[in-house]
């Protein structure tokens with residue numbers, strides 16, 4: 001004991017943000033050893049033990065989600081694992097936000113919020129996708145986002161900042177939140193020099209999100225999640241971005257689905273490996 005499972009990279013007055021790695025935990029190969037994904041065929045008892053170790057270190061229960069490569073964001077509540085790609089801490093949505101500004105039924109509802117206990121810590125699981133965490137500087141509010149290719153092109157970062165953040169009411173904040181109140185933290189993800197995709201996919205991606213494509217180090221078309229995320233953040237007026245600039249495919253401290261697939265010598269999409277997490281925790 002005593003070894004920290006989380007590298008805390010941002011600590012404000014009310015929120016801290018950090019990331020786990022492969023280090024710690026009890027999972028066996030190919031999930032060694034701090035696998036926090038319950039959907040990757042690791043032993044359920046090992047994943048449960050790892051999640052318990054993490055909650056112990058935080059001294060707080062953690063809200064988890066069943067990520068589906070969409071752009072739905074929900075309030076982080078304890079005791080369920082909803083299908084969504086973003087969890088929000090410390091906020092209740094205003095009632096007038098329930099209709100949604102884009103005519104879709106993605107908005108969290110007051111009814112849903114009342115049924116369960118709001119969490120004070122939430123996790124996003126990744127192994128090449130980008131963990132993006134929005135944290136309020138002086139207010140107890142944060143949002144963890146799962147941003148893979150589909151999430152990026154679906155505009156999960158933009159939709160969160162445009163459609164959800166302004167409707168969030170938080171104790172100590174007068175009106176809704178704005179981008180000026182927030183810091184964005186971009187965690188370890190596969191980089192543009194490593195994330196090869198078919199050329200037609202890259203062409204389509206660039207149409208949907210400017211800046212989301214690049215070239216691999218071997219000069220083939222690629223997706224650049226990190227740059228795409230930065231473009232969405234800046235277009236929404238968020239200027240304070242803390243990016244760890246670490247590539248999961250290259251950095252063996254982290255789980256990487258692509259690296260596992262390459263090592264297994266089989267086609268993309270077949271690699272078995274674990275998931276590390278980005279975490280936000282409220283401190284006040």
Ligand SMILES: [Zn+2]
Nearest residue numbers: 191194247250
């Ligand atoms: Zn890379």
